[in-house]
Structures are given as C-alpha cells and as structure tokens.
Amino acid sequence: MSKHLTVVEHPLVQHKLTLMRDKGTSTASFRRLLREISLLLAYEITRDLKMTTTTIETPLREMEAPILGGKKLALVSILRAGNGLLDGVLELIPAARVGFVGLYRDPETLKPVEYYCKLPSHLEDRVTIVVDPMLATGNSSVAAIDLIKAKGATSIRFMCLLAAPEGVERMKEAHPDVPIVTAALDECLDEHAYIVPGLGDAGDRMFGTK
Structure with missing residues (x-):
C-alpha cells in the first residue's frame, strides 16, 4: 500500500458505522458491529498482500494455485480498545501472530505512557x-x-474505525511510510481530544464502562 489515507466508503461499512455512532446502541450491539466492520476494513488493508503459488490437487486435477507468501502476518492491538478490531481481523486471518501495546493518555499532557x-x-x-x-x-x-x-518492523499498516484530521496529520509527520485505513475521516477534535462527531469513547462503549 502506498496511499497514506484510505477511507473505506463501502455501503456496509458506512451503515454499520452509523449504527455504532448512535448513542442508543447497546454495548452488545456495539461490540458485534465493531467485529463485523473490522472484517470489512481488513479486506481493504490486506488487498495487496504478496502472493506466491503452491501445487495442489483439486478433485479433478493438479494445479498451481495462489497462496499468501512470506511469514505470517503480525497483528498488534493498542490496548484496550484495539481488541475490538483485533477479534474481527483474527476471524479473517486466524494464523496471524498477535502482539499488544498498552498505552494510556496522561490526562494533563495528553501524551501516551507505555505500560505493556x-x-x-x-x-x-x-x-x-x-x-x-x-x-x-x-x-x-x-x-x-x-x-x-x-x-x-519495516512494513506497517494502521487500521482504525474513525480518524480526526489532526491525528492523520500527526501520523503522516511521524510515520509517512505507514498507510492508514479507516471507515471515516471526521471533522475535528474537541477540547478534550475526543473525535467530533465521533462515537464517544470506543473502549467504554465496547466494554460497558464509564
């Protein structure tokens, strides 16, 4: 992938995202929708994976068939909210290796602090x-x-549900080699660094916490 930002405008993605934005959507429905939408986003972010061929026997004859090449993919979830997207991608790529990065945002500085x-x-x-x-x-x-x-890691891609222009610009400055795939580019951040119009705190809505 080379394009820095890809917004997936597939009708199913946009429909499910609207349901997730609605503040009346239950925790159970939010979690299910996030898993479903992550599958659709995963199709886009894996669109140009390298392929090779292998010899197989179909019920009719032998053939050279396409198969993913190279080592198995790595999926890295940024805790805790990343796990909601991770579950869906793992359904699509069950053999992937999985990692976790734990960061929390310092409420005063808004800077990330690593804990895992x-x-x-x-x-x-x-x-x-x-x-x-x-x-x-x-x-x-x-x-x-x-x-x-x-x-x-040298070949990295970033997948998110929502992006703010400020975040996209920050990523482009720091990691111009990392393409971003998202379901929507929203308007801006508010004074508390929440995405607007957004959908609130994804982790809280996924896990039913406040």
Missing part, C-alpha cells in the same frame, strides 16, 4: 497491521508504531 508491550518475533519479515478504533491526537498511535519499529 509484547510483540511477535521476526517483525522485520512480517507485514504488521496495527489496530486501534480511534485515531484522535495520533500520539498513542505514533508511540505504538515507534515501539514496533524499534522491534524491527
């Missing part, structure tokens, strides 16, 4: 897809990708 990092081995040989529903200020995403690059 566990990543798959041989990242230099894998396509790595980083997932987090909200690209708001971009600080957490940039910090997570800094960590992932420090562990050797």
Whole structure:
C-alpha cells in the first residue's frame, strides 16, 4: 500500500458505522458491529498482500494455485480498545501472530505512557497491521508504531474505525511510510481530544464502562 489515507466508503461499512455512532446502541450491539466492520476494513488493508503459488490437487486435477507468501502476518492491538478490531481481523486471518501495546493518555499532557508491550518475533519479515478504533491526537498511535519499529518492523499498516484530521496529520509527520485505513475521516477534535462527531469513547462503549 502506498496511499497514506484510505477511507473505506463501502455501503456496509458506512451503515454499520452509523449504527455504532448512535448513542442508543447497546454495548452488545456495539461490540458485534465493531467485529463485523473490522472484517470489512481488513479486506481493504490486506488487498495487496504478496502472493506466491503452491501445487495442489483439486478433485479433478493438479494445479498451481495462489497462496499468501512470506511469514505470517503480525497483528498488534493498542490496548484496550484495539481488541475490538483485533477479534474481527483474527476471524479473517486466524494464523496471524498477535502482539499488544498498552498505552494510556496522561490526562494533563495528553501524551501516551507505555505500560505493556509484547510483540511477535521476526517483525522485520512480517507485514504488521496495527489496530486501534480511534485515531484522535495520533500520539498513542505514533508511540505504538515507534515501539514496533524499534522491534524491527519495516512494513506497517494502521487500521482504525474513525480518524480526526489532526491525528492523520500527526501520523503522516511521524510515520509517512505507514498507510492508514479507516471507515471515516471526521471533522475535528474537541477540547478534550475526543473525535467530533465521533462515537464517544470506543473502549467504554465496547466494554460497558464509564
């Protein structure tokens, strides 16, 4: 992938996103919709994976058939909200290796603070897809990708549900080599760094917390 920002305008993606934005949508429905939409976004972010061929026997004859090439993908969830997207992508790519980066936002500085990092081995040989529903200020995403690059990853993609222009710009400045795939580019951030119109706090809505 080379295009820095891809907004997936597929009708099913947009329909499900509208249901997720609605404040009346229940926690159970929100979680289900997030898993469903993550499958659709995963199709887009994996569109140009490298292929090779293998010899197989169909019920009729032998053939050279296309198959994914190289080492298995790495999926990295930015805790905790990233796990909602992770579940759906794993349904599509069950053999992927999985890592987690734990960051929380300091309420005063809005800067990310790392509290956990566990990543798959041989990242230099894998396509790595980083997932987090909200690209708001971009600080957490940039910090997570800094960590992932420090562990050797060179082919990284970022998948989110919503993005703010401020976050997209921050990512482009810090990691211009990392393409972003999202369901929507919203208007802006408010004074508390929430995406507007957004859908609130994705983690709280997914897990039923406040």
